[in-house]
Amino acid sequence: MERRILWEKDMEKARERAGTEGKPVLLFFHNPA
Amino acid sequence: MDAVTYPEKGVIEFVEKHLVPLRVSHDSKPLATDFNVKWTPNHVVCDSGGKEHHRAAGFMEPEEFILFLLLGIARVHFDQEYYQEATTSLEKLLAGFPRSEAAPESIYLRGVALYKSTGDPKPLKKIYEQLQSDYPASVWLKRAYPYRLL
Numbered sequence: 001m002e003r004r005i006l007w008e009k010d011m012e013k014a015r016e017r018a019g020t021e022g023k024p025v026l027l028f029f030h031n032p033a
Numbered sequence: 034m035d036a037v038t039y040p041e042k043g044v045i046e047f048v049e050k051h052l053v054p055l056r057v058s059h060d061s062k063p064l065a066t067d068f069n070v071k072w073t074p075n076h077v078v079c080d081s082g083g084k085e086h087h088r089a090a091g092f093m094e095p096e097e098f099i100l101f102l103l104l105g106i107a108r109v110h111f112d113q114e115y116y117q118e119a120t121t122s123l124e125k126l127l128a129g130f131p132r133s134e135a136a137p138e139s140i141y142l143r144g145v146a147l148y149k150s151t152g153d154p155k156p157l158k159k160i161y162e163q164l165q166s167d168y169p170a171s172v173w174l175k176r177a178y179p180y181r182l183l
Contacts, residue, residue, distance in 0.1 A: 003045055004045065005044075005177075006049075006054070008053060014053050014054075018079075018080070025080070026053065027155070028034075028056045028057070028058060028077055029061075030057075
Protein backbone atom coordinates (compact mmCIF):
# COMPACT_ATOMS: atom_id res chain seq x y z
CA MET A 1 0.00 0.00 0.00
CA GLU A 2 1.32 3.41 -0.97
CA ARG A 3 2.43 5.49 1.99
CA ARG A 4 1.31 9.08 2.17
CA ILE A 5 0.99 11.96 4.59
CA LEU A 6 -2.14 11.75 6.71
CA TRP A 7 -3.37 15.32 6.79
CA GLU A 8 -5.59 16.81 9.41
CA LYS A 9 -8.38 18.92 7.97
CA ASP A 10 -9.37 20.96 11.00
CA MET A 11 -7.18 23.53 12.76
CA GLU A 12 -8.59 22.85 16.20
CA LYS A 13 -7.88 19.13 15.87
CA ALA A 14 -4.37 19.87 14.58
CA ARG A 15 -3.67 22.26 17.46
CA GLU A 16 -4.94 19.75 19.96
CA ARG A 17 -2.66 17.07 18.52
CA ALA A 18 0.25 19.52 18.40
CA GLY A 19 -0.17 20.26 22.10
CA THR A 20 -0.44 16.60 23.03
CA GLU A 21 2.44 15.44 20.83
CA GLY A 22 4.68 18.46 21.46
CA LYS A 23 5.03 19.24 17.76
CA PRO A 24 4.46 22.33 15.61
CA VAL A 25 1.64 22.44 13.05
CA LEU A 26 2.49 22.45 9.36
CA LEU A 27 -0.33 24.37 7.71
CA PHE A 28 -0.54 23.78 3.96
CA PHE A 29 -2.78 26.04 1.89
CA HIS A 30 -3.34 24.50 -1.52
CA ASN A 31 -5.35 25.28 -4.61
CA PRO A 32 -7.45 22.24 -5.43
CA ALA A 33 -8.44 23.66 -8.84
CA MET B 34 3.89 19.69 -4.24
CA ASP B 35 1.47 16.76 -4.53
CA ALA B 36 3.25 15.41 -7.62
CA VAL B 37 6.88 15.76 -6.54
CA THR B 38 7.49 16.64 -2.91
CA TYR B 39 4.76 15.14 -0.77
CA PRO B 40 5.05 11.60 -2.19
CA GLU B 41 8.79 11.51 -1.40
CA LYS B 42 9.62 8.99 1.33
CA GLY B 43 11.98 11.28 3.23
CA VAL B 44 9.41 14.06 3.29
CA ILE B 45 6.64 11.73 4.50
CA GLU B 46 8.84 10.39 7.30
CA PHE B 47 10.04 13.83 8.35
CA VAL B 48 6.56 15.33 8.46
CA GLU B 49 5.12 12.35 10.36
CA LYS B 50 7.91 12.43 12.92
CA HIS B 51 8.24 16.15 13.57
CA LEU B 52 4.98 17.92 12.70
CA VAL B 53 1.21 17.75 12.73
CA PRO B 54 0.22 18.29 9.08
CA LEU B 55 -2.93 20.26 8.30
CA ARG B 56 -4.15 20.73 4.74
CA VAL B 57 -6.79 23.29 3.77
CA SER B 58 -7.96 24.99 0.61
CA HIS B 59 -6.53 28.42 -0.21
CA ASP B 60 -9.99 29.95 0.24
CA SER B 61 -10.85 28.13 3.45
CA LYS B 62 -12.46 30.53 5.89
CA PRO B 63 -11.43 31.81 8.35
CA LEU B 64 -7.91 30.35 8.07
CA ALA B 65 -7.00 31.79 4.66
CA THR B 66 -8.07 35.22 5.85
CA ASP B 67 -6.44 34.90 9.26
CA PHE B 68 -3.14 33.89 7.62
CA ASN B 69 -3.48 36.40 4.78
CA VAL B 70 -2.99 33.80 2.07
CA LYS B 71 -2.64 35.35 -1.38
CA TRP B 72 -0.75 32.66 -3.28
CA THR B 73 -0.38 28.90 -3.32
CA PRO B 74 1.20 26.62 -2.42
CA ASN B 75 1.59 28.37 0.91
CA HIS B 76 3.15 26.67 3.93
CA VAL B 77 3.04 28.04 7.45
CA VAL B 78 4.72 26.54 10.51
CA CYS B 79 2.70 27.33 13.64
CA ASP B 80 2.92 26.48 17.30
CA SER B 81 0.20 24.54 19.09
CA GLY B 82 -1.53 27.84 19.84
CA GLY B 83 -1.90 28.50 16.12
CA LYS B 84 0.65 31.32 16.05
CA GLU B 85 2.74 31.67 12.89
CA HIS B 86 6.55 31.38 13.13
CA HIS B 87 7.74 30.59 9.61
CA ARG B 88 6.26 30.76 6.12
CA ALA B 89 7.04 30.16 2.47
CA ALA B 90 4.99 30.57 -0.70
CA GLY B 91 5.76 28.64 -3.89
CA PHE B 92 6.89 25.17 -4.86
CA MET B 93 9.75 23.52 -2.98
CA GLU B 94 11.63 20.37 -3.96
CA PRO B 95 11.96 17.68 -1.25
CA GLU B 96 15.35 18.75 0.12
CA GLU B 97 14.45 22.43 0.14
CA PHE B 98 11.15 21.59 1.81
CA ILE B 99 12.83 19.64 4.62
CA LEU B 100 15.22 22.56 5.12
CA PHE B 101 12.24 24.91 5.34
CA LEU B 102 10.64 22.64 7.92
CA LEU B 103 13.80 22.30 10.02
CA LEU B 104 14.21 26.06 10.09
CA GLY B 105 10.53 26.47 10.91
CA ILE B 106 10.72 24.04 13.82
CA ALA B 107 13.82 25.83 15.09
CA ARG B 108 12.00 29.16 14.86
CA VAL B 109 9.04 27.84 16.84
CA HIS B 110 11.41 26.72 19.60
CA PHE B 111 13.44 29.93 19.45
CA ASP B 112 10.40 32.20 19.61
CA GLN B 113 9.10 30.22 22.58
CA GLU B 114 12.50 30.60 24.29
CA TYR B 115 13.25 26.88 24.08
CA TYR B 116 16.79 27.65 23.05
CA GLN B 117 18.26 24.20 23.55
CA GLU B 118 15.61 22.66 21.31
CA ALA B 119 16.15 25.42 18.75
CA THR B 120 19.89 24.73 18.80
CA THR B 121 19.28 21.01 18.30
CA SER B 122 17.10 21.63 15.22
CA LEU B 123 19.66 24.04 13.78
CA GLU B 124 22.54 21.65 14.42
CA LYS B 125 20.59 18.97 12.57
CA LEU B 126 20.06 21.32 9.63
CA LEU B 127 23.71 22.36 9.52
CA ALA B 128 24.97 18.79 9.84
CA GLY B 129 22.66 17.42 7.17
CA PHE B 130 22.77 20.35 4.75
CA PRO B 131 25.97 22.28 5.50
CA ARG B 132 26.11 24.17 2.18
CA SER B 133 22.42 24.87 1.80
CA GLU B 134 20.84 28.27 1.29
CA ALA B 135 19.41 27.98 4.80
CA ALA B 136 22.84 27.49 6.38
CA PRO B 137 23.81 31.17 6.92
CA GLU B 138 20.52 31.99 8.63
CA SER B 139 20.85 28.80 10.69
CA ILE B 140 24.38 29.74 11.79
CA TYR B 141 23.09 33.13 12.86
CA LEU B 142 20.07 31.79 14.71
CA ARG B 143 22.11 29.04 16.40
CA GLY B 144 24.60 31.58 17.71
CA VAL B 145 21.86 33.78 19.09
CA ALA B 146 20.12 30.78 20.69
CA LEU B 147 23.39 29.76 22.34
CA TYR B 148 23.92 33.30 23.61
CA LYS B 149 20.35 33.50 24.92
CA SER B 150 20.66 30.18 26.72
CA THR B 151 24.06 30.84 28.31
CA GLY B 152 24.55 34.62 28.46
CA ASP B 153 28.00 34.03 27.00
CA PRO B 154 28.65 36.43 24.07
CA LYS B 155 31.28 34.19 22.44
CA PRO B 156 28.71 32.44 20.20
CA LEU B 157 27.74 35.85 18.79
CA LYS B 158 31.31 36.56 17.72
CA LYS B 159 31.53 33.05 16.34
CA ILE B 160 28.51 33.81 14.12
CA TYR B 161 30.44 36.63 12.49
CA GLU B 162 33.65 34.62 12.15
CA GLN B 163 31.96 31.58 10.62
CA LEU B 164 29.84 33.60 8.21
CA GLN B 165 32.83 35.71 7.17
CA SER B 166 34.79 32.53 6.49
CA ASP B 167 32.11 30.40 4.82
CA TYR B 168 29.44 32.81 3.52
CA PRO B 169 31.07 36.19 2.90
CA ALA B 170 28.31 37.25 0.46
CA SER B 171 25.46 36.40 2.80
CA VAL B 172 23.12 39.06 4.12
CA TRP B 173 23.40 37.26 7.46
CA LEU B 174 27.05 38.29 7.66
CA LYS B 175 25.93 41.91 7.44
CA ARG B 176 23.46 41.34 10.23
CA ALA B 177 26.23 39.86 12.37
CA TYR B 178 28.60 42.73 11.63
CA PRO B 179 28.41 44.34 15.11
CA TYR B 180 29.41 41.05 16.73
CA ARG B 181 32.92 41.27 15.28
CA LEU B 182 33.69 43.77 18.03
CA LEU B 183 32.85 41.42 20.89
